[in-house]
Amino acid sequence: MVAIETPEELTAKARRIRRHIIAMVTEAQSGHPGGSLSSVEILTALYFSVMRHDPEKPDWPERDRFVLSKGHCTPVLYGALAESGYFPVDEILTFRQLNSRLQGHPKIGTIPGIEMSGGSLGQGLSYSIGQCLAARLDGRDYRVYCLLGDGECQEGQTWEALMCAPSYQLDNLVAIIDRNGIQNDWFVDETMPLGALDAKLEAFGWHVISVDGHDLSQLLAAFEEAKETKGTPTAIIARTVKGKGVSFMENNPDWHGKGPSPEQAEQALAEIGE
């Protein structure tokens, strides 16, 4: 099992994952830094404190599952998996190259620890529901954590799943929405606004918690509250900054899906720190 870490250790993990993200998208000269950087603390909390998992036993039936519904954010997933010990950290530099296990979008069966093949937005929450239903059938108490983007919430299937999960009273399911306010081309509010997302989710029957998605203690408290919530799934709306930690990427739609130049990468790493 991955050890529970102190707040300082968690912060250090987050910093290392941020560095890995920059390294991956720089080496590949492609990939998605913005939405990876915005969800670093969410994955850090999950992989190093909240989830029951064991890199030595990636197929352990009792493990908690993390489903990356916004599948383009593989850099943060690979960063968290490498730091957890699912595969050697050095391998991150093969990201997106021919013959690499580190595919552009997650693919089951490549590196251990990947729970869902993705890349087509809107599919992850339905898939997570399936896993939660199976847990119930099999009498297992694992939990499923599904990360969605706010742009992704525009997909119709997301709302089909949002309707479905409470109707099955899936209290073993947590949806985390990375509310960074930016999608592929532009700002969410100027593309197709989600409006009062919390009220919408509550109306659908979810237990809703809003947090600062870069505050690890708030995230940990929210995941704890989700565990204690019975009879309905929990949605955590994590207010985040796209590109968090790198000044020129922060809140800038240009950094959704491209790699920085070597000079920009150097600046990014300097800002993130060791």
Next chain:
Amino acid sequence: MTAISTAPAATREALGRTLVKLRQDGLDIVVVDADLGKSTTARLFRDEFPDRFFSVGVAEQNMIGVASGLAAAGKIAFCSTFSVFMPGRCFDQIRVSVAQTGLNVKMVSSHAGLSVGEDGISAQAIEDLALMCSLPGVRVVSPADVVEAEQAIETAARTPGPFYIRTGRPKIPVLYDDSYRFELGKAHLLRPGSDATIIANGIMVHAAAEAADILSQEGINCRLLNMATLRPMDDEAIVAAARETGCIVTAEEHQIGTGMSAMVSQVVGATAPVPLGAVGVAGRYAESGKWTEVMEKYGLTADAIVREVKAVIERKGGERSV
């Protein structure tokens, strides 16, 4: 064949600028976008005509529905996203609201095929042509370069009814110049020949031309057809190729046996059976990588076409014109 004179360009670059030009010409064009307008270049239209550009967010099903409604009210409704998501995510909406109505919806997808490269298999559309060609009444075009793409988009805008036009991500050589005239439903003869015919579409026309060059150095003269229009298909050109050259190889950035290769086989089998070969993705998914490396690894190359042509010539009995 026209010499390569211009700088390489991606076929997707044709979309935004052609739509702007057609609107400036007075066509009643509207654009519905699903958050990939920068990549497909459709967003250029928004810069010029913001009130005619409708963003629906990441919602391809809604995009097709909204476009259909606009078309039903008399607009020429363009929509665009990646080729995996249209038709992939919204096939039933296309089938019922567009194909079965015959409405004036023009679907222009980009980032088709393996040449999307690094994004990997979820983004590599190798089934879209089969899906779209299965829909009665939808005209399907896979242009070979940016000039042909511009003309196909203009033809779609000026021709009533549903269209699907497939464009690509990478910059590739420009094959045609302004003297070229794209004709819907007509294959374009790029090179005469009588030993075998290569029928290609899209980016594979370039590999096919290279293959024809290699083969001609070995004394094998291939006819080369750019089959940009897949629906309606130029049956006449296919039958003539079968009768006159005795064997055919298809080349497309798509799963073999489901797209153009299947359609050519059907025509040939029903009229003039001859040995056929197919270059394309052979019943599997590929992977991430630089697009040229992915194409190479998965057999979408001039060399693969050369091998396939030699094999079909062998099967027809090996006669050659020289």
